[in-house]
Amino acid sequence: MTLQVRELDALASIDATQWDALHDGRNPFVAYAFLEGLERHGCLRRDWGWTPRHLTLWDGGELVAAAPGYLKTNSHGEFVFDHAWAHAYARHGMDYFPKWLFAVPYSPVTGPRLLARDDAWRRELLAAMAGHSAAAGLPSAHVNFHTDGEDALFGDDWLPRSDVQYHWHNRGWTGFDAFLADMDHRHRKNIRQERVKVARAGVEFRRLHGDEASSVELDAIHHFYRQTFAEYGNAPALTRDFIGHLARSMSRNLLIILAYLGGSPIAGALCLRGTDTLYGRYWGSDAVLPGLHFETCYYQGIEYCLEQGLARFEPGAQGEHKIARGFLPAFVRSRHWIADPAFRGALREWCAEEAEATRRYAASLARHSPFREAAGPAP
Template identity: 40%
Template sequence: MQNQKFEIRIIPSLSAIAAQDWDACACPEAKSGGRPNDPFTTYRFLNALEQSGSVGVGTGWQPQYLTAYVGDQLIGVAPMYVKSHSQGEYIFDHNWAHAYERAGGRYYPKLQIAVPHTPATGRRLLVRPGFEEVGSAALIQGAVQLADTNNVSSLHLTFCTEEEAQRGEALGLMLRKTQQFHWINEKYADFDAFLASLSSRKRKNIRKERARAQGFGGDIHSFTGDDLRPEHWDAFWRFYQDTGDRKWGTPYLTRKFFDIAQATLRDDMILVLAERDGRWVAGALNFIGSQTLYGRYWGCSEHHPCLHFELCYYRAIDIAIQQGLARVEAGAQGEHKLARGYLPTPTWSLHWVNDKGFANAIDSYLKAERDAVDEEINVLTEYGPFKRAEIEERE
């Protein structure tokens, strides 16, 4: 297999490839009908982004999917995009772009291997089983060659797995370490068992928050699969627009995305909605992987104290415990998650920069940043809500 000749091809649309061929690389673990490790690199999710206009012309995310073949056999794929900005990535390189352009360079367009608008860790080098090492190398080398040949400023591979990060670093890419807050399921029997692992003060605070949230004057419902209805998406779209307007200026996803999601992704999602006086007033959308619940979007039309914590964090923990999932990833940023049982967890990305002098400067920065992230994780973990013995066991 080491002597196999690989051919790298670029396709501008997923319509040029069969869903089963893409998924044979992206989620081979789901071949027999089980859940993919995460739904975000599946054909159905990426195609929903493309077909809904959430990526493509005018979005700054122009698909250029990377594929690797041995003869006529597809052995690897990667969701790659030409980027004209750095929005929707969550591994921020705005300062790099500003420095590069102040020095007279042109930072955009750049190449991005990522799931658009999705700060969730998962495989980015999607290789058919049996081709893991050589297939990953072929995809990385193909992407770098494409960037170099086209004189693109840089290539970025974000929210990859730690294993991919190590392979990429060995192939000459620069390694970046950041962190998020994840909740880890220590095989808790129920939410009370989780609370029992916390310090007394944190346990009491969470109980107060949940009681306050649940007393908002209405009911909280969870919907998945065929229980999801268009009226649920109509309500959630209003919430999502409000959040998008406040955070990003304009929402990343289009309304059509949620219609396509209803048709093709409904079994991969759990939508938690709060109802008051016959109206939906708040909601949180989660995606389901084989071992992880991914908290993605939140929004509301009425403010009620602690309802955000209840829908986004505590209900996610409830769902994970009920479904036997190993963790909850609650998205980017947010040290307020620490007090609610979500601990700092490393996240990884890889970077290649065309200009050697600028690359050397970034490499020095990333080494210092990794040390700072390690220290931050240690400090935040020490201040976490768990009993001291519990923290020692986790370390």
């Protein structure tokens, strides 16, 4: 075996079949079509802090392991917040950037990050991350939203962090009414009232996969996506070309939910579907109607999961209001390699304190479950 480590500045430099042979295809965010599409269709910009730098391992001419990676000059679009770390470096006259991030851009979604056929190659990949970061003089490397199975592969030199999201888990309900029947009276009544308000307003919904959506409908979902970013004063990263690319190349993974009033679209949610999970990513609206957000982003997605037999619905990061709608707290994880020994020691203590606070927070959230039979936070 002659193992070679190569850093790639574009996924287009390798073949899609080589990349996709390294994962099981269950998570759409690590698919070649998704990641390479972000690069090809103008979603990653250096002036926004994103420079592709993928790490790959080769055994002769065979790609045996890979990790989607990016050199970052800020923490934009990561969802694992390390601004306090950057400020601490600055106070000590040190550079925190550039850092090497191994993650999926703009996607706080748990999934495989160490793509390989077995754990031996994954460990080699982790060693290469740290070794090449040190050789390049980078202050840190980060692996965000990795899977639980991958977590055991990290050594003590990778500091652990955790956070809480809110996920819906299918308990085998036969439909939305059965889902509501497992809730206590107050939460069940509240959801029914929210849905009735939207229906009485005359709003109708369509759920379309990529191959079922016309260019007009793709235009509409991209408009709603841009609308939300404009309202918050942020720049939308996903281009209309990229949405069209998903509709063509990942047609059954792309799901758009459109709300119509008087025959015209007034709101929409953009989702991706994996083998057993629906991932809610973006939403936007031109109208302000009671319950419209909850119906578009949550209840339509739950109905889709029940119809399709999906096990889980992850509607996006943050939002304690999701608990009342059946989304319970779940832990998400990241790992961090810090080059400077002094900072590594200080941040190890910081991470331990954060982890304990996160565990207490998740336990307190779980006590507010809307279900009659309460469940603790997902591991």
